[in-house]
Amino acid sequence: MSFFGFDTPRHNPAATGFSQVHNPFAGLSGQDNEGEALEFEDTYDGLGDQLEETNDAFNDDTFGDDSAAVKGPVGKDFDFFGQTAKVSNAIEEEHVRFQRQVPTARVAQSAARVAQQPFSQTVPAAASYNYPTQSVSKPARSGYEKYSQEPVEELQVDAALWGVAPKKHTAPAPAPAPTAVPAPTQTVFYAAAPSSAPAGRKILSLEEVEAQMRAQAKRPLHQAASSPAPPQPQVQLHQAHPQMHYEQSYQYAHPVQPQVNAQADDLRPKEHSYHLGQTQPQPVYPAQTQPVMILQRPQSKHAPSPQPPIQHSVHQRQQSATPAQPTQILQNPNRLSGDAAKLGIPSHPTPPTQINPPTHPVHRQQDSFHMHPSQMMVHPSLLGQFSEEDKVAYLDQEAKRAKRNHKIYQMSRDNGIMTPQDKNFITRIQLQQLVAATGNPNEHGTDEAFAEDFYYQVHNQIQGGHRQHPSQPLNNFAQTYLFQTGSRQGGLRRQHRGPENHMQRMEQQVQRAVEAAKNKPKNKQLVIEGSLGKISFSNAKTPKPLLNIKRNDSASEANRPGSAHRTHTLNGRDRKSELRSIELVYTTLMKMEDHDRIMPPRPANDIDTKAIHDFIAWNNEAQALNQQLWKALRVHDRPDSNNVHPFIALLSYSKGMKAMQRIFRRTSQEQRITILTLIVVNFDTLDVVRNAQATTGEMQLNAAMRENVELFSASVMSTLFNIMNELELNLVAGVLGLVCSRNVDVIAKSRIGVAMLTMILSRAEIIKQSSGGTADAWHSWDATYMQFFNLLEPTLPHVFPGTVNSGDDIYVWQFLAAIGIEASPDQQSRLVLAVKDRVMDTVTLAKTLPQDLATPRLQNVNLFMRSIGLDVELLQ
Amino acid sequence: MLFFSFFKTLIDHEVTVELKNDIQIRGILKSVDQYLNIKLEDISVVEEIKYPHMSAVKSAFIRGSVVRYVHLPAAAVDIPLLEDATRREASIHAGKAK
Numbered sequence: 002m003s004f005f006g007f008d009t010p011r012h013n014p015a016a017t018g019f020s021q022v023h024n025p026f027a028g029l030s031g032q033d034n035e036g037e038a039l040e041f042e043d044t045y046d047g048l049g050d051q052l053e054e055t056n057d058a059f060n061d062d063t064f065g066d067d068s069a070a071v072k073g074p075v076g077k078d079f080d081f082f083g084q085t086a087k088v089s090n091a092i093e094e095e096h097v098r099f100q101r102q103v104p105t106a107r108v109a110q111s112a113a114r115v116a117q118q119p120f121s122q123t124v125p126a127a128a129s130y131n132y133p134t135q136s137v138s139k140p141a142r143s144g145y146e147k148y149s150q151e152p153v154e155e156l157q158v159d160a161a162l163w164g165v166a167p168k169k170h171t172a173p174a175p176a177p178a179p180t181a182v183p184a185p186t187q188t189v190f191y192a193a194a195p196s197s198a199p200a201g202r203k204i205l206s207l208e209e210v211e212a213q214m215r216a217q218a219k220r221p222l223h224q225a226a227s228s229p230a231p232p233q234p235q236v237q238l239h240q241a242h243p244q245m246h247y248e249q250s251y252q253y254a255h256p257v258q259p260q261v262n263a264q265a266d267d268l269r270p271k272e273h274s275y276h277l278g279q280t281q282p283q284p285v286y287p288a289q290t291q292p293v294m295i296l297q298r299p300q301s302k303h304a305p306s307p308q309p310p311i312q313h314s315v316h317q318r319q320q321s322a323t324p325a326q327p328t329q330i331l332q333n334p335n336r337l338s339g340d341a342a343k344l345g346i347p348s349h350p351t352p353p354t355q356i357n358p359p360t361h362p363v364h365r366q367q368d369s370f371h372m373h374p375s376q377m378m379v380h381p382s383l384l385g386q387f388s389e390e391d392k393v394a395y396l397d398q399e400a401k402r403a404k405r406n407h408k409i410y411q412m413s414r415d416n417g418i419m420t421p422q423d424k425n426f427i428t429r430i431q432l433q434q435l436v437a438a439t440g441n442p443n444e445h446g447t448d449e450a451f452a453e454d455f456y457y458q459v460h461n462q463i464q465g466g467h468r469q470h471p472s473q474p475l476n477n478f479a480q481t482y483l484f485q486t487g488s489r490q491g492g493l494r495r496q497h498r499g500p501e502n503h504m505q506r507m508e509q510q511v512q513r514a515v516e517a518a519k520n521k522p523k524n525k526q527l528v529i530e531g532s533l534g535k536i537s538f539s540n541a542k543t544p545k546p547l548l549n550i551k552r553n554d555s556a557s558e559a560n561r562p563g564s565a566h567r568t569h570t571l572n573g574r575d576r577k578s579e580l581r582s583i584e585l586v587y588t589t590l591m592k593m594e595d596h597d598r599i600m601p602p603r604p605a606n607d608i609d610t611k612a613i614h615d616f617i618a619w620n621n622e623a624q625a626l627n628q629q630l631w632k633a634l635r636v637h638d639r640p641d642s643n644n645v646h647p648f649i650a651l652l653s654y655s656k657g658m659k660a661m662q663r664i665f666r667r668t669s670q671e672q673r674i675t676i677l678t679l680i681v682v683n684f685d686t687l688d689v690v691r692n693a694q695a696t697t698g699e700m701q702l703n704a705a706m707r708e709n710v711e712l713f714s715a716s717v718m719s720t721l722f723n724i725m726n727e728l729e730l731n732l733v734a735g736v737l738g739l740v741c742s743r744n745v746d747v748i749a750k751s752r753i754g755v756a757m758l759t760m761i762l763s764r765a766e767i768i769k770q771s772s773g774g775t776a777d778a779w780h781s782w783d784a785t786y787m788q789f790f791n792l793l794e795p796t797l798p799h800v801f802p803g804t805v806n807s808g809d810d811i812y813v814w815q816f817l818a819a820i821g822i823e824a825s826p827d828q829q830s831r832l833v834l835a836v837k838d839r840v841m842d843t844v845t846l847a848k849t850l851p852q853d854l855a856t857p858r859l860q861n862v863n864l865f866m867r868s869i870g871l872d873v874e875l876l877q
Numbered sequence: 878m879l880f881f882s883f884f885k886t887l888i889d890h891e892v893t894v895e896l897k898n899d900i901q902i903r904g905i906l907k908s909v910d911q912y913l914n915i916k917l918e919d920i921s922v923v924e925e926i927k928y929p930h931m932s933a934v935k936s937a938f939i940r941g942s943v944v945r946y947v948h949l950p951a952a953a954v955d956i957p958l959l960e961d962a963t964r965r966e967a968s969i970h971a972g973k974a975k
Binding site: 453454455456457458459460461463584587588591656659 | 878879881882883885886957958959960961962964965966968969
């Protein structure tokens, strides 16, 4: 039934035992009573004093707090207690279920809380250990209700941890006994555990119940005398020693125990009733029928976990350590006994009235999850053995410790209230607010980001975009951008789920917030209301201005001495304003390109009014931009007197030339022809024509001009060529007529001019060969050509650049060939006469040159000769 | 961001990074970040005889602040695009300044 005469069921109480005061050495005295003469000094190895306990108070920080029920799952993180974790779900369920079952329990608990009964939990917890439903009557403190309410479910210990054979666990009650093992004197209990297990089983048997009932026959009497009201047994308990049940159990075994006082005696029967849960005189207990249920509890739950999983992790640690390192635990009797108390294990019979001084109740209550100050208490009997000095010193030490623990508790009361997730969440909210306040740079959409990373994005599209998305149109880079971000985030999302994703989002938000803060215009000065001065901020980038000189921008521009020099006057033109207008063209072009990107899909049908509307709006915008561009090009501007046309001026800059292709892409055919006309009309004023005249001497052109000529022919001429190739004959004739109206001599002596003329003539020839054009058009063409030829004839001998030796005249031969094809026989003979010298010189030169150099030159000449039906061969 | 954007396109191209201490390191650009820190692989120092301690180094991470020049592979630079990107960058900053 029980070992040493202990009433086993009563050894189970006080599952929580937070307020329970333990005498770590109480067991010694108990053994003393057993007749085993054990002195404290003999058994206490002093290792307990070596324990580093100064930082124990921070165990909460390390292992989390158990203050809230929500923290239950957190406890699982420290899987010191695998078995508990396994049934943790069941525990949670049980908890909820139980709370529903006994709503009145909470009332009682809250009442108890108000009463601030320091030891109130001890006995109820103990009772509930075996019979959970009895906790109803128990007063409990906040935060720990759970333990007292559902002790059995939660206290399902893995008995195997203690190496107890499974068969021993068949009894539900005794399992806590093994937990008592650690205490030095409790080794006895360890041995007793197996035997106590069947005892616990027996207690629930009918005979046992009857026996108990008989034994408690006098109980109501006592209760009436000692406890005023059944629901408040804690009052008595408070007065009594919290370890009273130990005492009682002890007394049970040894009725003649002299230390037992009357109060404990009075209480004893009542406690029995708690444990047994059968003779409850209080009808208010809703769970009186629970014992039956407990009897029927499946075997799997037999081994009651001495510790609810949500209990303090320190306890858990200790517990988990219990089976594995019994010696260690023996070295720490104080803590262990405290644990044992929490586990409701009757460890040592203790003289009830002396050990727990009423001065400590608050500490005990509050420090329940830390060290019990009273745990350090030496058994009074042992204390008595101390010298007076030692006693004082010891008590002093104890008081100090208690004070310290109290302080720590006060400070750490709120420890662990927020989980890391909570903190994370709060931080995110704060960041979101920050971002919202400063404006999210990302909310401008992809365009903003695109502008930031324009080069990379477009470059990627041009270079590598095809490889990745062959089907994707090149120009639609918004999609590319989307895909890139999508794949990037998607990949990460797949890889990091959970907290890392959190962290990533956090980082992003921080980055955004920082960016936003950066973008936000900073107020450089702070004027505090009511203050007499300003506070200027400074940082590395914008140092605090010592001098605050207001500068009028326009005035400074004009007054600056260098500005006059800086404005280059190139042939009486304002270089700066010209460059600026080119930039305006570019800006407009980029706007148009951006606009093209957001082109809505062409409405598929007439029903989709929104699409139609979008499309119309887009078209209107495109038109507006086109007009803007047209205006920026200044095609219709009147040139100032003596000055070149503003548009032609644009073409004297390399970036103006480069813009041509893009301009032509964004303009209508009509506009293109207008531009072509404008260029032709002003052809002799073009820099590349006017300043690149062919001379008879060696090449005079400087490198910059050569480069410009190259660029012009590559960018502008090629563009014009494309337009020219679409012109009808009458327009071609018109263009040629325009050329005739200008200084043909100048045009023909420049390489660009020659190329232009060649272009016009060859276009006419192509039209002729394709038998296009009307008779009228041909008539006007012939007349224009006649006029042109007459104008050109005097210049013909001078169109060749450089000397014969330079050999850079292929374009001239091409031009001559184009003229020759168009020319009438009469014109052809005049043509031959005009260029005869050059032809002869070239042929002569070719004879002196090596074969490989001579051949191309002769071929060039032949180009012209064949156009008029001759051949170089004839000349040789 | 323009430079960052630009250097990103040069990844996997060979560049020569000239440091402020006159060392020139040629290598394959592997990565660049917003501070223009540069990661090079397969590096070789241009004047190897002068910096023998670098001969065993095969890859390098160069802090952006110590870079004086980066010699670009001309073929890998899209000049018109870069011009436009510069314009955009300028317009963004002009917009911000206002």
